[in-house]
Amino acid sequence: MCGIAGAFWVSPENEVSEEVLRRMTDSLSHRGPDDSGVYHRSPRDLQPYGLVPGIGLGHRRLSIIDLSGGHQPLANEDQSVWTVFNGEIFNYKSLRARLEGAGHTFQTHSDTEAIVHLYEDEGPELFSHFNGMFAIAIWDARHRRIVLGRDRLGQKPLYYTIQGDRLLFGSELKAILQVPGVSREIDPGAIDAYLTYQYVPHPQCIFRGIHKLPPGHYLTFDGKQLTVTNYWKPDFSNEINISLEDAKQELIRLFTDSVRLRLQADVPLGAFLSGGIDSSLVVATMKKLTDQKVKTFSIGFPQKEYDETSYARQVAIHLGTEHHEFQVTPDALEMLPKLIHHYDEPFADSSAIPTWYVAQMTREHVTVALSGDGGDELFAGYDRYRAVRLAALVDMLGPVGRFGSKVGMKFLPAGGPQKSRLRRARRFAEAIAMTPGRRYLDWISIFNETRRSELYADEFVETLPDVDPYAFLNSAWKRVGKRDVMTAASLADLTTYLPCDLNTKVDIASMAHALECRQPFLDYRLAEFAIRLPSKWKWRMGRGKFLLKHAFGDQLPPNIWKRRKMGFGVPLNTWFRNQLRGLLHDTLLSETAMSRGYFRRDTVETLLKEHDQNQFDHSARLWALLVLELWHREWVDA
Incomplete structure (x- = not known):
């Protein structure tokens, strides 16, 4: 388990110096306090491969397996393939036995060495052979390309950006931001998605032009062409018949x-x-x-x-x-x-x-x-799947069920604690008229579509791309085909x-x-x-x-x-009415926050007032707004 960072470039003017590479690497020292290493080469004529682009690979190590022999960056025998790697390949012993049987020689007992030798045999298709959690960078001198890959379910993160004929990457965004000239221009669409989901979904990043490699994908880049390939495509629509x-x-x-x-x-x-x-x-x-x-x-x-x-x-x-x-x-x-x-x-x-x-x-x-x-x-395992199944039953009743829900909604309170039974019943009734996927997004959203439209300032709306945040969930939802809606919801959550x-x-x-x-x-x-x-x-x-x-x-x-599922939470509701009230109000209503032009002041004031007076539990929404503003002060204003 480690942190990785690096760069690939063709033009000398785009070179990332060894000093900058070390800064990128050291920004991840918390991920790997036990060891560090870099491999840096400027573009050069490398026989027998000809002109080879420049490469910089950095690694911070947390020693878990082969404590004395797992130093990275690590190369194959002729140094035509180099890798830095964050994570664990849990089936590396069986892979090693296979590779040794094919004639490969190992110098260490680490799982990392299996990567370079398997790449020699399989090329970029190697990722499908791994059982593990990983973010991997591979420098292939023979083919003059860099290859990045991420595990199937996104256990390990990997950011990257393309700048002409240069690629930068890192386990965390902060590594890329160490490179001079990397833009910190905010992507308004990422803010819209963040306030929907409480995170910025892949492949988006909060900064325009930087991306997260999606889970189960790898990319190749040779200075001219970027190719992103999905190597893990389980059939969500196929249900097995099993006793x-x-x-x-x-x-x-x-x-x-x-x-x-x-x-x-x-x-x-x-x-x-x-x-x-x-x-x-x-x-x-x-x-x-x-x-x-x-x-x-x-x-x-x-x-x-x-x-x-x-x-x-x-x-x-x-x-x-x-x-x-x-x-x-x-x-x-x-x-x-x-x-x-x-x-x-x-x-x-x-x-x-x-x-x-x-x-x-x-x-x-x-x-x-x-x-x-x-x-x-x-x-x-989530309690919300109960609502998904119940809504599916109401859908089967057609217009009669939807009309009944609409009438019942009039007798349910609009405010109150977010997780109270009456409040949940009202949210259920409000969403019945929607399609199942859109309804599910409405239930899990921090700010649903209606609340976001009430929150956003007119000038911010003008900057938003013509992309609905729902597209991210919907693309996962549709993968189940004609299977039941609870399966659709749970597998959408999975991805x-x-x-x-x-x-x-x-x-x-x-x-x-x-x-x-x-x-x-x-x-x-x-x-x-x-x-x-x-x-x-x-x-x-x-x-x-x-x-x-x-x-x-x-x-x-x-x-x-x-036992009932509790979740893993903190008392935001109480905090925002007591010890964090001053910080919350002062931050969200500050001139600094309002001058960003994202939100309507009257809407933010209403959220604060309703929460203060216990009319409504807006704690999750207020937390999202507070985090967003403090994030700006840490990463944009500083």
Whole structure:
């Protein structure tokens, strides 16, 4: 687990000096405090390849496997192929055996060396052979090109920009911004998408001209032509016909092997344990696969509605883990500057705060932690899927159902707590007239289409591209074809919310503390299996994760299976009426914020007033606006 950065250029005037390359690399030192390395060559005549473009590769290392021999950048025998790599290739041992059988010679025991030798055989198609989480850069001197690739489910980030015949890349945006002359022009469409989703979705970036390589893609660039290729294309429309017993056995096999692969490490290893189903199953499987006591880590908060430690403690006792439990009082005033700096782009998922704390405290004990991310998307774990299924039933009633919802909406309150039953009922009724995909976006949006139109200043609307943010979700939604709407919602989450929000949150929070986080549910073999499962094996009696319970029900205490999903949050609602009220008002209504020309002052004032007076819980919206303004002050105004 590391940080990578670099550049490729043809024209001498576009050269990135070794000094700048080192600055790019050192900006990622938090991701890799154990070692660093750079490879820098100006354009030159390289026999027998002729004139070869310039290349700069930088690497910061967090040592996990082959502690003494895994230095990067790393080359093949004749130095015609070089690589820098962030992540882990979990099947590298089987790949190594195959490559050695084909005549390749290895000088290290690291997973990195498998990359250069497999590239020699497969070229850019090598990424489809990897089981892992990765962002990889490969310099191919023979073909005078650079190749970038990203793992299938977006566990590792990778930014890039093209400037004429030059390409710059980095694990984090801040690495690219170290290069003189890189523009920080804001993309208005990215702001529109951010206020819709609470993140800037790939391939967009908050800065115009910079991009995020989408998950499951690789690119090649030779100074003239950029080609972006999707190498992972599971068929979301194909549902397999499988018995419950066969599905159970296949799930057990795949999940067990996924955890086994992710226990490979030459450093101390543990697991996050929230007391929810997914993290608990990861820990239960770790226990079966290792002779040592599993180290588990949980974080708790003074507010009972945000504290899951009692459940985590119960699971830890049941499984006999070496349990570490931390109690913290989140300090938003202390945390905000750190989050704004490390996340690079505006990122409004407030659960980044507890994720930051648990990563920080876990790193005091281990270097690698397994987590349960991905189980909700793959096995229908979110409560919102209940609304999706109910809406589908109303759709079956046609105009009668929609008319009934419209009439019922008149008797439901417009304000009140965001998650109250009456408020959720009103939002459900409001959305019934929409198409299923548009309705789902309306439910998950921070600012839906109506609220964004009320928020935006006229001059900002004029700058927006003719692109609907819904297109990002809709392209994922349509991939399921004629399958049921709950499958559409969960698989859309798998390719949008999971990589852009959850994986971003975990990667940045963990790597800020040099902690590697591995996610067994995101083994691509397990994902491909779950993608094709019929929803009847995921959802029963109004609850998700039916197959998980059927396969692993005896491994956890019964009440863990029955408990309500809590999420991983902080008390924004209370903060914005108390200790953060002054900061919130002063920041959002400041002359600096208003002068940006994005928002209508009267709309922002209404949001603040309604929240202050407890008429409506606007905490998620206000947090998004606060993060956006503080982000500008950190990354644009400075």
